[in-house]
Amino acid sequence: PEGIVSVQIDHITGDIYALGNLTKTQSKKMAFWGGYLYRQRNGDKNPSLLAMSSGGGRLVAFRPQDMKIDSPRRRIWIADTGNHRLVSVNIDSMVVSEIYAFDNMIFCSGLAINPADGSLVSRWYDSSSFQERIIHIRGGEAQAVFSSFSDFPWASLSPQNKSGDLFVIDAKNTRKGIYRVPAGGGSVRLEQKSSSKVPVAMAID
Numbered sequence: 289p290e291g292i293v294s295v296q297i298d299h300i301t302g303d304i305y306a307l308g309n310l311t312k313t314q315s316k317k318m319a320f321w322g323g324y325l326y327r328q329r330n331g332d333k334n335p336s337l338l339a340m341s342s343g344g345g346r347l348v349a350f351r352p353q354d355m356k357i358d359s360p361r362r363r364i365w366i367a368d369t370g371n372h373r374l375v376s377v378n379i380d381s382m383v384v385s386e387i388y389a390f391d392n393m394i395f396c397s398g399l400a401i402n403p404a405d406g407s408l409v410s411r412w413y414d415s416s417s418f419q420e421r422i423i424h425i426r427g428g429e430a431q432a433v434f435s436s437f438s439d440f441p442w443a444s445l446s447p448q449n450k451s452g453d454l455f456v457i458d459a460k461n462t463r464k465g466i467y468r469v470p471a472g473g474g475s476v477r478l479e480q481k482s483s484s485k486v487p488v489a490m491a492i493d
Contacts, residue, residue, distance in 0.1 A: 292306050294306070307352055359379075361406045390412070453468050
């Protein structure tokens, strides 16, 4: 597959999932345009193209930018960036279970899952205030984690640790580094300062 934007592993089955965007040439061959989701089963050499279904029809993501797998709860979260929505899909049936979209919120991108309760935070751009926002989804309800996230205009979300703290990579010139946002609220604190190189991704053991 080409145009891959995210690769995740189902830690229960060992299957590998790849999310990406089709090129124009691929779209003509496959008779549809948009994002794709491949699965390579554990021990299988050949990946298979998956189709997400919603309401009896096919749901196609447009320019998706991120994906996270919540293995214990058997779901895949997809940032359907081009359609300005967040999609939750059952990993076994590929049936869409939830779709979230918000007024004035566009370009959903970064995703991070809290392993403790399966809640999710996602990064959006607020077209009314020209700021980035972080939205928390827990138990089917969505609310803003922070009223304003303008302090991190070039931020990307990274995995949450077991305590539910959120880690943010900030690439802005004056503030390069990794920051920790406490799950229970409180002040954002610097975890690691970067003076020259800009971190783009991280993983938590």
